Amino acid sequence: MKPFLEVKNLSVSFPTEDGLVRASDGISFTVSRGETLAVVGESGSGKSVTSLAVMGLHNRKSTNISGEAILNLPTGPVDTISAPSEVVRKLRGKSMAMIFQDPMSALHPYYTIGNQMGEAWGLYNEGSKADGIKRAVELLDLVGIPDAAKRVKEYPHQFSGGMRQRVMIAMALMNNPSLLIADEPTTALDVTIQSQILQLLRDMQKEFNMAVILITHDLGVVAEVADRVCVMYAGKIVEQSNIDDVYYQPDHPYTIGLLNSIPRVDRLGDHRLQAIPGQPPSLISLPPGCSFRPRCAHARLVPNNRCATDVPNLDEKLPAHFSRCHLTESQLVQVRTPTGGLI
């Protein structure tokens, strides 16, 4: 069976006065129903830009988008990049839904929760407003909002941050979408609430058999929920594999750096957390060769200074495990062990 979403060679760039900002460049991935793909990377790595392109939420006039994002719907495949915007609009909320980072500002402050959720329902269902509210109450109940029948009449400011994110999730589920994109859904929440929301996302995924794309910069979040991981850097996917490989056999110096920068309870001794030196490059003038080279401690291991001249390909170095690095697998094993001691 085909994956629900197939993204092929998707590039998004924004013309600005300073030059073309290549926010994401040649992104390809797939997600099937029931599967969670995590897209990991720091701010500005192109995670959100890519997902907004899939949703058709970029302004088509001021954004250059190429490539394909194919939704394999029961009625046949639709490419959300090339399809007319009215067609894509009618897929939003119904076949694909999205929740955003900041639940404090993502709900309209002037309308009740019931109004906003009912509106989403009314778009794709025949029925009265009361039917929409009824469905909203069911879903609010499902996402764990106590006393849903009463709270559906309340306004967003009467909810806490975690509760609002639950509302956002419930609202995204109003029309049983097949794909849910969660753009940093836990970033604005405190840690105890974070894990509740992740658990909720996982439960909802089972309940609705959805394909989920989880965008995050937090590898801890990824470990909890994802099946597969894409690591993005400066608009490109630098590593792509299943969840365990990324943690136990990271195959790109950037991923290794990310892992070394987070505290781990399973690691003994008093070693320090390591930061990746430097800053991400400007997306207007990317360095030639590998974008990560200026920050990479291992580029000198590659002969002929290839890191500075050739852009590495996304190669399958281990089975079903892709990485964009000139280092050989044996060199990567070296890189992995002494600094990280990850295994």
Next chain:
Amino acid sequence: MLKFLAKRVSATIIVITLISISVFMIFSFLPMDPAALTCGKACSPVIIEANRHRLGLDVSVPVQYGRFVKGLFVDRSWGEGAAQFSCPAPGFGYSFNRHQCVTELIAEAFPVTFSLAVGSFILWMLLGISLGIVAAKKQGKWQDKFATGFVVAGVSLPVFVTALLTFIFGIKLKLINPIEMGRWVSPFTDPVGWLKTYYLPWIVLALFSSAAYTRFTRSNVIETSSEDYIRTARAKGLSEKVILRKHTLRAALAPLLTIAGIDFAVLLGGAIFTETIFNLPGLGRLSIRAVQIDYDLPVILATTMLAATFVVVMNLIVDILYAYLDPRVRVG
């Protein structure tokens, strides 16, 4: 809600009282002698003193104020014997120069100003808001540039210039007869005459005021369009039309209510330039004449208090309406 209302109403009463006291004080410090102005060439000291007594200006300022306040609630009379005259409550006093109860003068002038205010308010809100929305939606295109030009022209041209231009244009094309405009036309008995009297002044005031609303609407719509909740609305699959109508405008236009309320209230107090140029016998003309020519304390007092009352009461109404528009205000 009741507590809030009681608080606001008592604050309103205090503000109006303070305003009336200050007008009284200012007037008592003026070098003019209103009693001397009542009799023109025939004046002799005896007549002036008699008139001073007749007008109630021969007692101390606090006593005058006390009488004025009393007159607001009970009938008040001036002079004695055959020369006695009185004004029924609620009375703002008796005009020194017009020889009429001030309440009557106000009652004659207010419908004129009200007609002017309501018509131009509706026109300027429609014009300002729709132009602002178009400018925001067509950002950078010719529609936007046209709106910007309109704003610059509207804000920088003083209203009397626009009014004079329109007035001259109106007379040349025989669209208006300024002499006919000097009387009150009721919209109920003569709707066509009413419209004919007021449409040019409406346009003048609307051109002047809508510029600010165009600019405000434009920037608010643009700002609101980049809010996260608009992106949420788009992610739901709503059409751009619904997003604009239901989501963007609601949030973008609510803040407009505050300034619109106050602008309308100020206009209700009288549009001095427009009324003067178009020969409309409204509150603006009544008060400017009382200040400039007649030194007519009761009229000045009444128009000032009325104007202040409009502003304060409209503020109260705006606050109540705002609470209905923005649920976040309601709870707090």
